[in-house]
Amino acid sequence: MKTTSIKELFRETNKFLNQNIKIEGWVRTIRVSKNFGFIEVNDGTFFKNLQIVFDDNLKNFNEVAKLTISSAICLEGTLVESPGAKQPFEMKAEHIEIVSLCAPDYPLQKKRHSFEFLRTIAHLRPRTNTFSAVFRVRSVLAFAIHKFFQERGFVYVHTPIITGSDCEGAGEMFRVSTLDLCQILQDKKGEIDFSQDFFGRETNLTVSGQLDVETYCMAFKNVYTFGPTFRAEKSNTPRHAAEFWMIEPEMAFADLNDNMSLAEDLLKYIINYVMEKAPEEMDFFNSFVDKNLFARLNNVLNSDFAHITYTEAIDYLKKSGEKFDYPVEWGKDLQTEHERYLTEKIFKKPVFVTDYPKEIKAFYMRINNDEKTVAAMDLLVPGVGEIVGGSQREERLEILEKRMSEFGLNKEDYWWYLDIRKYGGTKHCGFGLGFERVIMYLTGMTNIRDVISFPRTPNNAEF
């Protein structure tokens, strides 16, 4: 007999009602009386469980009655309408095979656990309601992002994970090496001799695919990367991880306004997509994780994002009368408290902040005509803060070279990046979108460690 998925039962109920079916899954909870009992079984195909009714007509009733949570079972029986209020249908079991009895020291109980505890059993937590919902949404979202870009003709570029360049000089990097740590070779200056290393030079894990993807942008016009990114920063916050995923689109013949339109369209598209494709999971988040979730997401869908310049943002903050821990001053970067005030108190919706002072942004961002600011944009959203950071890139070779020397960067190390400007360079722009931050924003989960299967953070690489 062919196995039916619980997802099919919920999506095409009439097809299976009063029919004989076979189900394979794991016991989520069991309640037993003297002569009958109930099992809630989950087969992994769907967020919700199927309730099983069984009684002592089963040959192995006594064994079934002693099933432990998370035991694997295979059932045959009839799908019938349920008299109970909490489920539309249930299965009247005629045969239950115990595939594997779960050991009694199984750490997950029927009761609620703290996320902190569940992080210590990251190999078991996908079996809980919350993590089942988080990781199915993560999967749906990843697909939605590809679908969005592919539908618009963007080419997916796999930029390298191991890199010889130090993109934007941003953050500490993880060194990649096959040198024997016990016998590091030093050259005459006493420095490490990377010519003896695997690649014949110093290499690291990537902190951004942007510089590489810009080269493909000049060939395919519209491109994007979507892959793992690594930062060796000892950041200990609910929003940072040493290994995370990032989406980085890049568009040729496009300016900062095109860039912001793309970011806004992308966010709205994936919100719609995940609401449509994972409604049970989203209902769960709205009910148990963040009661304002739907209101917040609908607000994003139904509003045009606000646009202000950095200079205007400083004015807003100064006129607000709010007392901030950090002073508001033109030329200084916006602090988290400033960003949150802008998006949560003043605009109450996503806000693009553009045209930051050139001193506080990266070397590759395009200098504006005022020669004081660069064509950068950050998208701030209520609750999460900065979710997108992007810019129009400096395409003018002389200006880019000047900027690099101001930042103390060695031109020779970026020869291929500069070549793009020499050989048919054009205006272009792009941004980075933190995948985990999107998941947090769309689910209401507040810690990045709870939206990554096996999170890597300082002093933590278990599993």
Added chain:
RNA sequence: UCCUCGAUAGCUCAAUGGUAGAGCACUCGGCUGUUAACCGAGUGGUUGUUGGUUCGAGUCCAACUCGGGGAGCCA
């Protein structure tokens, strides 16, 4: 890295410097429609680690480890 709070049974949490406790989980028994099922009984502890103060430390002190919240860096 800085500030701050915390760590007690498998889990969630109690315990005035003076005998280490409850609910859930687990084991056994009861119960004919349950929904975190219910009722009864039982098992379960080197109180994060190391050192100190004290007649006596889960409780006070110090360092360390890990975790939460905030900050910085950013995505």
